[in-house]
Amino acid sequence: MNGDIEFLRSIAEHVEREVTARMAAVGRAGLGRKVPKGEHEARASETALIDHIAEQTILNMVEARRVEGECFNVLSEEKGYMDFGGDRVLVVDPIDGTYNALRGIPFYAVSIAIGHERLADVECGVVKNLVTGETYHAVRGKGAFLNDKKIHTAQFNPKASIFSVYLGTKASPQSYSVASLARRVRGLGAAALELCMVASGDIDLYYMVPTAERISLRVTDIAAGTLILREAGGEVYNDAYEVLDMEFTLTKRCKVIGIGDRKVLKFLEAKL
Amino acid sequence: MNGDIEFLRSIAEHVEREVTARMAAVGRAGLGRKVPKGEHEARASETALIDHIAEQTILNMVEARRVEGECFNVLSEEKGYMDFGGDRVLVVDPIDGTYNALRGIPFYAVSIAIGHERLADVECGVVKNLVTGETYHAVRGKGAFLNDKKIHTAQFNPKASIFSVYLGTKASPQSYSVASLARRVRGLGAAALELCMVASGDIDLYYMVPTAERISLRVTDIAAGTLILREAGGEVYNDAYEVLDMEFTLTKRCKVIGIGDRKVLKFLEAKL
Numbered sequence: 212m213n214g215d216i217e218f219l220r221s222i223a224e225h226v227e228r229e230v231t232a233r234m235a236a237v238g239r240a241g242l243g244r245k246v247p248k249g250e251h252e253a254r255a256s257e258t259a260l261i262d263h264i265a266e267q268t269i270l271n272m273v274e275a276r277r278v279e280g281e282c283f284n285v286l287s288e289e290k291g292y293m294d295f296g297g298d299r300v301l302v303v304d305p306i307d308g309t310y311n312a313l314r315g316i317p318f319y320a321v322s323i324a325i326g327h328e329r330l331a332d333v334e335c336g337v338v339k340n341l342v343t344g345e346t347y348h349a350v351r352g353k354g355a356f357l358n359d360k361k362i363h364t365a366q367f368n369p370k371a372s373i374f375s376v377y378l379g380t381k382a383s384p385q386s387y388s389v390a391s392l393a394r395r396v397r398g399l400g401a402a403a404l405e406l407c408m409v410a411s412g413d414i415d416l417y418y419m420v421p422t423a424e425r426i427s428l429r430v431t432d433i434a435a436g437t438l439i440l441r442e443a444g445g446e447v448y449n450d451a452y453e454v455l456d457m458e459f460t461l462t463k464r465c466k467v468i469g470i471g472d473r474k475v476l477k478f479l480e481a482k483l
Numbered sequence: 484m485n486g487d488i489e490f491l492r493s494i495a496e497h498v499e500r501e502v503t504a505r506m507a508a509v510g511r512a513g514l515g516r517k518v519p520k521g522e523h524e525a526r527a528s529e530t531a532l533i534d535h536i537a538e539q540t541i542l543n544m545v546e547a548r549r550v551e552g553e554c555f556n557v558l559s560e561e562k563g564y565m566d567f568g569g570d571r572v573l574v575v576d577p578i579d580g581t582y583n584a585l586r587g588i589p590f591y592a593v594s595i596a597i598g599h600e601r602l603a604d605v606e607c608g609v610v611k612n613l614v615t616g617e618t619y620h621a622v623r624g625k626g627a628f629l630n631d632k633k634i635h636t637a638q639f640n641p642k643a644s645i646f647s648v649y650l651g652t653k654a655s656p657q658s659y660s661v662a663s664l665a666r667r668v669r670g671l672g673a674a675a676l677e678l679c680m681v682a683s684g685d686i687d688l689y690y691m692v693p694t695a696e697r698i699s700l701r702v703t704d705i706a707a708g709t710l711i712l713r714e715a716g717g718e719v720y721n722d723a724y725e726v727l728d729m730e731f732t733l734t735k736r737c738k739v740i741g742i743g744d745r746k747v748l749k750f751l752e753a754k755l
Contacts, residue, residue: 309666398670
């Protein structure tokens with residue numbers, strides 16, 4: 212299991228190096244250039260160069276690992292499901308927060324998890340902030356960590372609450388009510404990283420409940436972040452407040468509510 | 484004038500070095516420790532260590548400059564107005580986004596401007612992101628720059644709009660309507676840096692209209708950011724949509740609306 216985490220970390224570091232180098236070389240505009248996507252489950256036929264570079268870095272490392280004798284299948288936000296004959300699946304969002312990265316908002320990450328068939332069986336995950344280099348990781352049953360220091364969610368204090376809420380033309384009306392209840396609101400635009408910030412106690416609630424299905428999240432966005440938040444003492448729900456589970460496929464999407472302290476749910480229930 | 488900008492940059496670099504070193508040494512919790520504040524205009528009697536360290540670094544450099552023969556007065560968020568017998572005033576927010584810095588949200592800056600009596604006569608300003616090291620600066624009549632490359636605000640496209648809106652229990656009801664009009668919403672919690680991101684075209688609107696007077700912004704928060712946004716082609720208003728001006732004092736606060744393209748105002752007028 213330790214070997215798994217070392218493998219994920221090593222992938223994240225390679226992605227960081229590659230993206231940083233390309234950002235320096237061609238700038239944000241260059242990394243935003245559209246390139247053709249592989250033809251798999253995902254519908255759009257083009258992807259931004261930054262996503263392509265990050266995904267290719269990951270696939271190269273999966274291939275190198277296969278040559279060394281361990282084989283993973285891959286489910287990736289860009290290319291969809293790739294069956295390389297492995298027992299387990301690497302669930303990957305090559306760039307969490309692509310829009311931020313391309314727009315100059317310094318908040319984006321790489322997210323990678325290892326599991327079998329669904330969110331509930333994810334074994335370990337890594338989310339690395341590609342701006343600060345900070346690395347979150349978790350192993351099921353072993354806790355969650357930020358830069359190797361154990362992290363825990365925060366106790367909820369309504370008077371000093373801070374919620375991260377998805378808003379705008381595609382957000383549900385409910386989202387605005389949720390935002391109005393927090394002493395402070397952030398909207399950061401990178402799901403995996405925001406779940407990790409709930410895990411480390413920096414944020415009390417991550418609320419991503421859009422109206423449009425195509426804006427909702429896929430399992431690639433949240434596989435690592437969900438395990439990290441659960442291992443830190445929090446929970447992740449769908450918008451019916453059921454504990455979230457999702458199959459490893461890009462064809463399903465879900466609304467996502469992540470909390471650090473169960474008291475947040477009672478607070479929302481009482482106030483909404 | 485060039486000497487002024489070099490002085491401001493040098494201050495910002497010293498603050499960055501000092502804050503980074505202390506963050507590494509004592510961590511966020513250490514930097515959040517409360518220390519006594521000087522007794523000037525500002526009402527609260529305590530400040531976080533991180534603000535104190537940044538302010539002290541700035542005051543030391545002002546003193547060194549005085550010894551070299553150039554004297555500035557200082558208006559600072561923490562210690563208030565300090566008359567050192569200078570002709571001009573350094574308007575300083577030692578840490579823009581203190582809450583973010585202490586909570587682990589990687590988005591905070593130092594903001595410094597040089598002027599005489601009010602926002603309208605600010606001559607130059609520097610805002611340095613203390614996480615990424617990126618430096619915004621402007622000189623009146625000479626344009627605005629990010630890492631020495633000239634920046635301009637973006638043309639407004641409602642379909643791809645991105646607004647940064649202050650929300651939560653202290654935000655005006657209007658703020659929620661504004662947020663609902665944008666394709667994407669961010670809430671980043673650091674006014675100077677958010678004005679700079681409007682200047683560089685990353686964000687279309689910065690909307691900070693709270694209900695509570697004590698949450699509104701002071702001139703120290705926005706002196707540098709306002710000049711940078713204006714020099715990049717944008718404008719800064721109060722909540723009556725009057726071009727913003729403020730005296731150099733900590734006793735006045737203001738609601739702040741920063742836009743890159745005047746079309747944003749027409750859009751808000753038509754939709755609200």
